[in-house]
Amino acid sequence: MGDVLYLAWRYLLYHRLKTVILVTSITLIIYLPVGLNVVVEQSGEHLTARAEATPLLVGAKGSPLELALNSLYFSQDYPELVDYAEATAIEDSSLATAIPLYVRFRSRSQPIVGTSLDYFDFQRLDFASGRPMAVLGECVIGAAVAEEFGVGVGDTVTSSPETVFDLAGVYPLRMKIAGVLAKAFTPDDDAIFVDIKTAWIIQGLGHGHQDLAQPDAAASVLNRSQDNIVANAALVQYNEITADNADSFHFHGDLAGYPLTAVIAVPNDEKSGVILRGRYTNEERDSQIVRPVTVIDELLDTILTIQQFIVAAVIIVGLATVATAALVFMLSLRLRRREIDTMHRIGGSRARVASMLLAEVAIVIVLSVALATAITLLTWRFGPGVIESFVLS
Amino acid sequence: MINIQGLQFSYGEGDFSLQVPELSVVSGETVAIVGPSGSGKTTLLNLIAGNAIPQSGHITTNGCEVTGLHDAARRNFRIANMGMVFQEFELLEYLAVLDNILLPYRINRTLALDTDVRRRAEEIAQQVGIGDKLHRYPNHLSQGERQRVAVVRALVVRPPLLLADEPTGNLDPDNKDRVLDILFGYAENNAATLVTVTHDHDILPRFQRVIDFKNFYG
Amino acid sequence: MKSSFYHLAWMALLALLIGCSSDEGAIQQQEEHRGPPVVYAVNYPLAYFAGRIAGDSVEVVLPVPVDIDPATWVPDAKAIAELQRADLVLLNGAGYEGWLQRVTLSRSRLVDTSAAFADRLIPVENDVTHSHGPTGDHSHAGTAFTTWLDCEFAIEHARAVFGALLRLHPENESEYRARLAGLEKDLQVLDLELEAVAARIGGQPLLFSHPVYQYFERRYSLNGRSLHWEPGEMPEEAQWRELSGMLSTHPAAWMIWEGTPHPEAVSRLEGLGIRSVVFQPAGNRPESGDYLSVMQDSLRALQQAFPASG
Numbered sequence: 079m080g081d082v083l084y085l086a087w088r089y090l091l092y093h094r095l096k097t098v099i100l101v102t103s104i105t106l107i108i109y110l111p112v113g114l115n116v117v118v119e120q121s122g123e124h125l126t127a128r129a130e131a132t133p134l135l136v137g138a139k140g141s142p143l144e145l146a147l148n149s150l151y152f153s154q155d156y157p158e159l160v161d162y163a164e165a166t167a168i169e170d171s172s173l174a175t176a177i178p179l180y181v182r183f184r185s186r187s188q189p190i191v192g193t194s195l196d197y198f199d200f201q202r203l204d205f206a207s208g209r210p211m212a213v214l215g216e217c218v219i220g221a222a223v224a225e226e227f228g229v230g231v232g233d234t235v236t237s238s239p240e241t242v243f244d245l246a247g248v249y250p251l252r253m254k255i256a257g258v259l260a261k262a263f264t265p266d267d268d269a270i271f272v273d274i275k276t277a278w279i280i281q282g283l284g285h286g287h288q289d290l291a292q293p294d295a296a297a298s299v300l301n302r303s304q305d306n307i308v309a310n311a312a313l314v315q316y317n318e319i320t321a322d323n324a325d326s327f328h329f330h331g332d333l334a335g336y337p338l339t340a341v342i343a344v345p346n347d348e349k350s351g352v353i354l355r356g357r358y359t360n361e362e363r364d365s366q367i368v369r370p371v372t373v374i375d376e377l378l379d380t381i382l383t384i385q386q387f388i389v390a391a392v393i394i395v396g397l398a399t400v401a402t403a404a405l406v407f408m409l410s411l412r413l414r415r416r417e418i419d420t421m422h423r424i425g426g427s428r429a430r431v432a433s434m435l436l437a438e439v440a441i442v443i444v445l446s447v448a449l450a451t452a453i454t455l456l457t458w459r460f461g462p463g464v465i466e467s468f469v470l471s
Numbered sequence: 472m473i474n475i476q477g478l479q480f481s482y483g484e485g486d487f488s489l490q491v492p493e494l495s496v497v498s499g500e501t502v503a504i505v506g507p508s509g510s511g512k513t514t515l516l517n518l519i520a521g522n523a524i525p526q527s528g529h530i531t532t533n534g535c536e537v538t539g540l541h542d543a544a545r546r547n548f549r550i551a552n553m554g555m556v557f558q559e560f561e562l563l564e565y566l567a568v569l570d571n572i573l574l575p576y577r578i579n580r581t582l583a584l585d586t587d588v589r590r591r592a593e594e595i596a597q598q599v600g601i602g603d604k605l606h607r608y609p610n611h612l613s614q615g616e617r618q619r620v621a622v623v624r625a626l627v628v629r630p631p632l633l634l635a636d637e638p639t640g641n642l643d644p645d646n647k648d649r650v651l652d653i654l655f656g657y658a659e660n661n662a663a664t665l666v667t668v669t670h671d672h673d674i675l676p677r678f679q680r681v682i683d684f685k686n687f688y689g
Numbered sequence: 690m691k692s693s694f695y696h697l698a699w700m701a702l703l704a705l706l707i708g709c710s711s712d713e714g715a716i717q718q719q720e721e722h723r724g725p726p727v728v729y730a731v732n733y734p735l736a737y738f739a740g741r742i743a744g745d746s747v748e749v750v751l752p753v754p755v756d757i758d759p760a761t762w763v764p765d766a767k768a769i770a771e772l773q774r775a776d777l778v779l780l781n782g783a784g785y786e787g788w789l790q791r792v793t794l795s796r797s798r799l800v801d802t803s804a805a806f807a808d809r810l811i812p813v814e815n816d817v818t819h820s821h822g823p824t825g826d827h828s829h830a831g832t833a834f835t836t837w838l839d840c841e842f843a844i845e846h847a848r849a850v851f852g853a854l855l856r857l858h859p860e861n862e863s864e865y866r867a868r869l870a871g872l873e874k875d876l877q878v879l880d881l882e883l884e885a886v887a888a889r890i891g892g893q894p895l896l897f898s899h900p901v902y903q904y905f906e907r908r909y910s911l912n913g914r915s916l917h918w919e920p921g922e923m924p925e926e927a928q929w930r931e932l933s934g935m936l937s938t939h940p941a942a943w944m945i946w947e948g949t950p951h952p953e954a955v956s957r958l959e960g961l962g963i964r965s966v967v968f969q970p971a972g973n974r975p976e977s978g979d980y981l982s983v984m985q986d987s988l989r990a991l992q993q994a995f996p997a998s999g
Contacts, residue, residue, distance in 0.1 A: 088565055092564070092565030092566075169796060194795060194796050195773060195795040196796065213769065213791055417563055421574070423517075424624075425575060426575075430579060
């Protein structure tokens, strides 16, 4: 047996290009349906777990999927915005705890999540170091952010402009890290959490600057009346909230109209949840309420359907590949007629020579299965993360 | 060593038929078989080797009637008792020189590959001047070197009978002499029988007996 | 060997039992340690109302040091951490907590106790806003925030505190309701008595040492103007000049102080024909007594200053 495998192995090694092509083709045929299944199942479990943990989401009318993906997985695409008044209305209804979300801005590739302290209790997030944010301009980062940026408590992270050309809009805010979360194995690991008001400051809805009433701010005054001072564009606004300038930070307009991407509603009990959902269903509103688990289940059903189509296609391609491989093998035998003849003429046994030829096939299959298994294991380990980042980017 | 009686062979199609009423080769004898192309010289070699079965007649080689054996037994007998050398060398391109030499030990479990065999293979290779090429592949060797590999492959099993079919047909004069020296040297040193089919009349004086095939075909 | 095995097994079982019981002990200890819910109040009136309504069922904390006006207090990092851990934070509202927009607290634990009368707040006089560009939104104009000095509003504050405490301890509803009723009655009596003395004051011009009496003034229809005089300090000459200017159009005979005034200021005011009376807003905890006793003391001071005729 050893000799047979040795001769077969030498043949495959000598014709390595042909061997690589065969192994690759068969590996793909084996891996594609299996790997796809692993990814879909794991991603499904992952997505579902997160969705199940979030009872209700309130957002502007539009795509429930976009709302769920942005709120639960912090996708880059954010839904239509809803007013902060929506959160206060839910809170005031005494039916649910309202957790505001404003997931719009990024620090490099990491999402900045504007929210409230209730979010940490809701998601059962523990702190590896530091504490929750206490004042404007502070942030709490997920474990993966700490690793990616190489930062910790006391360091800073800076928000990124929304677009390169939007110089007068969202401008970078430097935020001090107050705490680092323990690894949660959820999208929270990749997020930077700030108070909702800090998120509004990133947007420019709130800001800090010199006191316009002071004489040294005269150059920044456009005009002045008895009860109002109008500032001009020369007024420099602070891009970091410090102990010295914190008191100068303020908001213009009514906070009730300030934007959110969503509100997580955690009903006090099942009955409250039903009543709350009923209000959104029965009344004419610009907002909607969704059950994330329903949205994600629909998404997974779609993915499953696509998966089934892909698997069917792969099976067809697989059959073609196997047929092609068989043809390659038969043609190869024909080309090796003389070699086989020589071995017979020398005195090689038919059984041995045949075993050697079959061993070549067996080795290719074993290698393909082993490679497919290895890739499947890698997929099981890293696949969902790759898929999620692809879907959510 | 070889005894042929009342041999009759044809391929079934066509007009070719081989008839050898009687032929004997003594152990240790060096015999050249000559004759026109298509006369059946190679066929006779194959029949002696047991690669083909005559329609009638007997062939006894080294005391064993090969015509009476079934296919597997003939292969086993052949690989242990006969060394085959071919005009086209017939090396396996995907095996290095040493693996080609040791091929008989891998393709039939009658022969066991052990360290003694490896050592013997390396020694013989050294003796014939290819000791430094054991890890090269055939397509990196000259014609003469490849034939020497084929010869060592035939000799490594220490066969009492060497069957060579046009062993020098593709070689230049220098390599031709070299290969013949190896074959004759082995036959002499091991009291082995050498039966060679050849078109080359220049080498005939080296053989103890020359059999003209025109007497055997019909 | 066999006896060693049983030895070990018994020890393991014993260890398990001890571990379990100590766990139970630890859990019990934890539960005991947990104690009643912690309720933070941003000023003394709210702390008083919470204490009156909830009694010992909650721990009421006023985090402001006694020597600092709660209206000007800004929590430091330690105080913010304590506020974040509190089960309930009672806010006065009306812009009282200027620091609120700059700190992060769990909204679900915050209670704006002036939400019920948010539409009746008094804007701050002469407050200058700013805007950015000709069409930009204005910054918020401030509102007066010593809302509890209007006893009707004080009752609204108390009711809001009651509602918040009920969410913490719904099982204590009847007890809390009874206590709220008692508190409301006390505040209503105070309100009536203040109305009576205000009727005696009538429309005569008054001066207030600080602009903290807006709701008091409106509730009891008083005719007052505010200065910016610190009770324990002698005002500067510029401030006296401001007063003189004010007196020309507002000839007040009484100055209502939020704390004990400087004796020199009192005598100089008397030289101008202005007498002084102290009415403490009771924003922070008093050295002695409680909110009600402080308000009653202030009421008596007013009653003495404006006695009933006949």
